[in-house]
Amino acid sequence: MGSTNTAKVDRYKNNFLKEVEENVEEGDWVRMCMQCGVCAGSCPLGPHWDHPPQEIFMMIRAGKRDEVLASDSMWMCTSCYNCIVRCPRELPITHIMHGLANYAHRLGVAHQENPTRRFAQMFWNNVTKTGRANELKISLGLYFMDGFMNGIKKSLAMKKIGIGMFMTGRLDPFGLVQGRGCKGSGDIDKMLKKAFEIEDHRKGYNS
Amino acid sequence: MADEKKIAAYICRGCELGARLDTDQLANIAQREGKARVVQQHDFLCSEEGVQLIRNDIDNEGVTHAVVAACSRRAKTAAFSLEDVAVIRTNLREGVIWAQPDSEENREITQEMADDYVRMGCAEARFVTRPAANSEAGSSKIILVVGGGISGMTAAQEISKAGYSVILVEKQGQLGGWAGRLWKRTPGKEPFADPEDTKIAQMVQSIEEDDRISVHLNATVGRTSGAPGQFSVDISTASGSTVTENAGAIIQASGFENFDASQLPEMGFGKSPNVVDQAGLELLAKEADGKRIKRPSDGKEVESVVFVQCAGQRSDKEGELSYCSGHCCNTSIKQAMYFKDANPEIETAIIYNDLRTPGNGEDFYRNAQRKRVTFTKGEVSSVETGGSDLEVRFKDLILDEVTSLSADLVVLATGQVPNSGVDVEAELEAETAENDGNQAGSKQEESLSVSVAVESILNLDYRQGADLPHLQHGFSDSHFICFPYESRRTGIYACGPVRRPMDIAQATEDATGAALKAIQAAENAALGRAAHPRSGDLSFPSFRKEGCTQCKRCTVECPFGAINEDDAGYPLFNEGRCRRCGTCMGSCPVRVISFENYSIDTVGQQLKSVDVPDEFEEKPRILVLACENDAYPALDMAARNGNHYSAYVRVIPVRCLGSVNDIWVKDALNCGYDGIVLMGCKKGDDYQCHFVKGSEMAHYRMSKIDDTLQQLQLEAERVSTLEVEITDIRRAPQLLNDFVDQINEIGLSPFRF
Numbered sequence: 001m002g003s004t005n006t007a008k009v010d011r012y013k014n015n016f017l018k019e020v021e022e023n024v025e026e027g028d029w030v031r032m033c034m035q036c037g038v039c040a041g042s043c044p045l046g047p048h049w050d051h052p053p054q055e056i057f058m059m060i061r062a063g064k065r066d067e068v069l070a071s072d073s074m075w076m077c078t079s080c081y082n083c084i085v086r087c088p089r090e091l092p093i094t095h096i097m098h099g100l101a102n103y104a105h106r107l108g109v110a111h112q113e114n115p116t117r118r119f120a121q122m123f124w125n126n127v128t129k130t131g132r133a134n135e136l137k138i139s140l141g142l143y144f145m146d147g148f149m150n151g152i153k154k155s156l157a158m159k160k161i162g163i164g165m166f167m168t169g170r171l172d173p174f175g176l177v178q179g180r181g182c183k184g185s186g187d188i189d190k191m192l193k194k195a196f197e198i199e200d201h202r203k204g205y206n207s
Numbered sequence: 208m209a210d211e212k213k214i215a216a217y218i219c220r221g222c223e224l225g226a227r228l229d230t231d232q233l234a235n236i237a238q239r240e241g242k243a244r245v246v247q248q249h250d251f252l253c254s255e256e257g258v259q260l261i262r263n264d265i266d267n268e269g270v271t272h273a274v275v276a277a278c279s280r281r282a283k284t285a286a287f288s289l290e291d292v293a294v295i296r297t298n299l300r301e302g303v304i305w306a307q308p309d310s311e312e313n314r315e316i317t318q319e320m321a322d323d324y325v326r327m328g329c330a331e332a333r334f335v336t337r338p339a340a341n342s343e344a345g346s347s348k349i350i351l352v353v354g355g356g357i358s359g360m361t362a363a364q365e366i367s368k369a370g371y372s373v374i375l376v377e378k379q380g381q382l383g384g385w386a387g388r389l390w391k392r393t394p395g396k397e398p399f400a401d402p403e404d405t406k407i408a409q410m411v412q413s414i415e416e417d418d419r420i421s422v423h424l425n426a427t428v429g430r431t432s433g434a435p436g437q438f439s440v441d442i443s444t445a446s447g448s449t450v451t452e453n454a455g456a457i458i459q460a461s462g463f464e465n466f467d468a469s470q471l472p473e474m475g476f477g478k479s480p481n482v483v484d485q486a487g488l489e490l491l492a493k494e495a496d497g498k499r500i501k502r503p504s505d506g507k508e509v510e511s512v513v514f515v516q517c518a519g520q521r522s523d524k525e526g527e528l529s530y531c532s533g534h535c536c537n538t539s540i541k542q543a544m545y546f547k548d549a550n551p552e553i554e555t556a557i558i559y560n561d562l563r564t565p566g567n568g569e570d571f572y573r574n575a576q577r578k579r580v581t582f583t584k585g586e587v588s589s590v591e592t593g594g595s596d597l598e599v600r601f602k603d604l605i606l607d608e609v610t611s612l613s614a615d616l617v618v619l620a621t622g623q624v625p626n627s628g629v630d631v632e633a634e635l636e637a638e639t640a641e642n643d644g645n646q647a648g649s650k651q652e653e654s655l656s657v658s659v660a661v662e663s664i665l666n667l668d669y670r671q672g673a674d675l676p677h678l679q680h681g682f683s684d685s686h687f688i689c690f691p692y693e694s695r696r697t698g699i700y701a702c703g704p705v706r707r708p709m710d711i712a713q714a715t716e717d718a719t720g721a722a723l724k725a726i727q728a729a730e731n732a733a734l735g736r737a738a739h740p741r742s743g744d745l746s747f748p749s750f751r752k753e754g755c756t757q758c759k760r761c762t763v764e765c766p767f768g769a770i771n772e773d774d775a776g777y778p779l780f781n782e783g784r785c786r787r788c789g790t791c792m793g794s795c796p797v798r799v800i801s802f803e804n805y806s807i808d809t810v811g812q813q814l815k816s817v818d819v820p821d822e823f824e825e826k827p828r829i830l831v832l833a834c835e836n837d838a839y840p841a842l843d844m845a846a847r848n849g850n851h852y853s854a855y856v857r858v859i860p861v862r863c864l865g866s867v868n869d870i871w872v873k874d875a876l877n878c879g880y881d882g883i884v885l886m887g888c889k890k891g892d893d894y895q896c897h898f899v900k901g902s903e904m905a906h907y908r909m910s911k912i913d914d915t916l917q918q919l920q921l922e923a924e925r926v927s928t929l930e931v932e933i934t935d936i937r938r939a940p941q942l943l944n945d946f947v948d949q950i951n952e953i954g955l956s957p958f959r960f
Contacts, residue, residue: 089573
């Protein structure tokens with residue numbers, strides 16, 4: 001995937017704004033930001049971001065490609081939509097953040113350590129495997145994401161809830177070994193493959 | 208004189224006045240103490256029937272002075288504006304019953320208050336004469352417009368449309384001014400998206416075709432003398448000939464000059480021809496005529512351009528402009544569009560600190576973003592001119608880093624410097640300082656370094672100097688907080704960027720307003736009436752020559768330059784220029800200046816007529832001299848809103864606090880008043896005084912009253928000068944109540960008999 005990244009760099013030279021406009025979902029809104037900072041002030045996770053949305057937009061305009069794509073900022077978005085509601089210029093900020101995250105991921109340059117990204121990947125792998133989310137596997141995967149000891153600790157902490165869910169029939173312990181898939185999961189594979197094909201073709205990814 | 212007067216008092220019982228007050232007693236007082244020869248009571252005086260009652264007495268009894276004891280002078284003005292008699296309004300409604308709580312224990316002091324106001328009204332009536340118009344009024348209704356830019360041309364067109372004649376004087380060889388030098392203008396109509404044609408050519412043509420507008424090109428104003436309605440103006444042309452014209456009023460639309468960008472060496476202006484100011488870019492754009500703009504150094508088509516906002520403005524550096532010129536952000540957006548419209552691939556960046564797009568500029572700004580003009584919030588430190596390309600170094604304020612951009616062309620958004628002529632006050636200061644043997648003040652040097660023009664615009668033949676006084680930053684005079692068109696030279700109105708920085712849309716609007724003000728001034732002058740704010744007033748000051756000591760205080764203190772001196776040093780009143788504020792009357796140490804209906808006596812006798820109770824009654828008496836423009840209405844409105852104030856105050860409206868003469872204060876103290884409050888408008892740089900300097904003069908004079916108080920062995924706290932705004936409907940009564948409390952603490956005046 002690194003080659004895609006190089007191809008994009010070659011194609012857009014230093015014009016990162018144009019790259020974003022043509023490749024990122026809702027990216028052509030970036031130039032309309034007027035730097036008022038309302039998004040930054042409205043974001044409930046604001047203090048935890050390296051760069052608030054408004055700064056990300058400025059960095060895009062200033063051509064700071066590597067910093068933007070490798071930033072974990074857009075991965076911090078929880079889709080609360082506060083920024084979209086409040087933006088006086090009506091930028092779809094949440095969508096742009098997701099678009100940027102997705103683009104960085106597809107280029108293979110996204111922030112490696114960010115837990116949101118790792119969870120998202122985990123979820124994706126889980127759900128595309130059988131066409132249906134296996135909640136037990138996802139939760140355990142999440143608990144053991146940061147090592148075996150941490151996983152044990154977290155599992156024990158959640159023990160009570162787990163047992164409660166089991167007792168009411170909301171948790172199937174056999175899911176760990178077989179799990180229920182959807183009918184015709186092979187067709188899902190085909191659909192996804194086609195979707196990737198279309199997206200790759202449109203956006204010039206050579207995955 | 209006194210024999211011819213026949214005073215009648217009319218006491219209204221409407222609006223609960225009859226229920227709250229003993230009107231029979233008021234009638235009695237008017238007759239016995241007020242010497243009113245006719246006294247009538249009526250249940251509804253402002254009704255048709257009530258007014259007819261007064262009319263009948265005028266017609267049948269020969270009444271010359273009607274004291275109307277009813278509501279405030281600000282209410283029912285139409286009903287009580289009786290022709291051919293002097294009407295004195297005594298404020299029993301807002302001033303007494305509404306200002307006091309309706310309770311049994313207050314009944315006595317409320318009645319005392321009403322009694323006093325009736326006494327005061329009758330006393331005033333004895334000394335008032337009905338003013339007659341000045342017979343020497345000039346009647347020219349031609350308006351002179353100085354400056355043929357967008358402001359001047361708009362003013363000329365508007366005046367012509369209203370049916371008046373205009374003389375338009377322009378220094379250059381053609382009309383148009385700065386607007387004429389623009390390739391396009393910022394949008395003035397929906398959807399405010401793209402630069403528009405300036406339409407200057409059409410405007411010039413329509414002015415040239417207009418029979419009512421006579422245009423003088425290559426011409427300046429050599430000398431202006433006279434007053435509204437009768438200005439005499441020498442118009443000198445470059446060829447050396449001079450014509451003298453009469454004018455009723457003058458509009459000064461002398462515009463602005465661009466700030467000299469060569470004073471910004473770090474920006475590379477002058478070092479490289481590729482660094483231009485906004486005017487320079489307009490020139491390049493006109494040359495390109497819609498095609499690609501070429502850079503001046505080698506004629507290469509510009510591929511990248513950087514606009515530097517706030518170059519030499521909004522700066523605290525010496526010699527640079529400290530203010531925002533208001534138009535430059537929109538102008539840079541417009542100029543960036545010149546490039547984008549010719550070729551969208553041209554890189555255009557606007558480096559701004561705060562992007563300010565007044566009017567409908569926000570839509571324009573948004574459209575520039577759509578056109579991919581890059582907006583970067585930053586502070587430019589320098590423009591390097593060494594290489595073939597320019598390098599703009601700046602600090603990115605969002606990303607907090609120092610960085611740079613290279614460009615073929617750099618445009619500096621420098622500001623507007625008013626073309627406002629001579630700074631008459633600085634000149635006067637310098638003169639005074641010289642006379643005192645001191646060096647000229649450093650303040651003056653500072654202001655001179657910023658203004659570009661030292662040549663006078665109007666060459667006024669006034670003792671106060673050749674041009675309109677300057678405000679902060681050298682802009683021409685304007686009563687910018689309350690009445691933006693007004694200036695301290697009656698009949699002369701500044702409009703456009705000479706008054707404050709502005710763009711075409713604002714200048715157009717400003718010029719339209721000034722046109723109407725000028726027409727109004729000429730019309731008023733022709734009728735011998737005052738201009739704003741006592742518009743329509745027929746009274747004018749006169750002085751008793753025998754008593755005058757030629758001290759010149761009135762000539763110096765007149766805020767409007769209405770008083771000159773004759774050869775012997777006596778004041779020479781110029782009624783046309785007079786605004787009837789009475790500041791001269793307040794300044795006169797020998798009290799020889801008076802108006803027919805407003806004089807030392809009309810107020811002095813009022814305050815003397817008040818019945819001051821003896822010291823054992825423990826009822827203080829406070830005299831309030833309240834400015835009729837703001838403080839008095841504030842008290843009226845306070846009362847209407849049920850904000851009560853002490854019944855011990857007696858309020859006398861004055862035309863302006865500047866008209867308050869020391870003698871009133873001294874008389875009041877001698878009469879046994881316990882305290883005196885002067886309520887006037889805000890003074891200082893952001894003054895709200897309708898007469899600009901009146902409130903300031905009053906504060907200054909009252910700061911010297913302490914000596915008098917000491918001589919009388921009285922406490923300095925007994926006289927207080929306060930600033931009140933028209934909106935202070937809670938604060939003003941509170942101030943009075945606090946003052947009464949303070950007087951109670953000090954104790955009553957020892958001057959009671």
